[in-house]
Amino acid sequence: MIKGTRVVTFLLSGFLFLSLGQGALAQYGQYGAYGPYGQGGQSNSILVDKTVGMNQVTTKGGTTSTTFVDNLGSTDQRFFAGQTVSFKIKVKNTSDHKLSNIVVKDTLPTSLEAVDVKNYDSATRTITLSDNLALNAGEEYIYTLNTKVVSQEKLPTDKGVFCVYNKAVASNSMVSDDDAAQFCIEKKVLGVKSQPNAGPEYGLGLLALQMLGLGSGTYLKRRVK
Incomplete structure (x- = not known):
């Protein structure tokens, strides 16, 4: 008699476990893994x-x-x-x-x-x-x-x-x-001026100016005389 009672109790426990498990799965499928509010399923970015x-x-x-x-x-x-x-x-x-x-x-x-x-x-x-x-x-x-x-x-x-x-x-x-x-x-570089050209052409130009000045002086002397 005691043995039969244990069997019935075991069967009832198994039935209750399966019933509760199905209810939990149904709830999971409705709300997801994070409960009825679904807060854990939101992405924040x-x-x-x-x-x-x-x-x-x-x-x-x-x-x-x-x-x-x-x-x-x-x-x-x-x-x-x-x-x-x-x-x-x-x-x-x-x-x-x-x-x-x-x-x-x-x-x-x-x-x-x-x-x-x-x-x-x-x-x-x-x-x-x-x-x-x-x-x-x-x-x-x-x-x-x-x-x-x-x-x-x-x-x-x-x-x-x-x-x-x-x-x-x-x-x-x-x-x-x-x-x-x-x-x-x-940044703009300020205060930089171009350097005068000191090449050979520059020297020839100075020589020409000197010759012109010398010629003008000679001409003036002749006019004074």
Whole structure:
């Protein structure tokens, strides 16, 4: 009798285990591995793409057209003291859900100064482009930033041509990304004058002038007599 009771109890336990297991599998298939809210299944990612402007062309109507590229090397277009350098900063939500409270900042190198910006920290040379950006999944926002090369006397004294980077960062509590664009600055050399030509032609010219002066003196003496 006791043996039969054990068998019945074992069968009931097995039935309950299978029933609970099927219920758990059904719940897994409905909500996924991370529960009914699916929080663990979300992807959190953001993309920053920064470009620098070149070949600024003004049309007859007064419209300025600028081509933006990833980087400019030393053999590409160079910038001079006081010249405007423009950037575009694209921030894209590459997650599968909305991202909020995104902070977008740009840090200037010492050779650039900010132009017509509000949120600029001169101590860190950082411009805050946004402190509360919200982007839906797949949405992007593009900032245009104008800067200016510092004056001639503020540029390095030991460099004629040098290249620098300008970096932008976008982040919130879950994601972060950054990108930088390179451009080059050429410092004009001031106070250099062309040297006089000291070749043989120069010597012949002096000799001709001397002979002309000698002849003029002789002619004047004859007139006086």
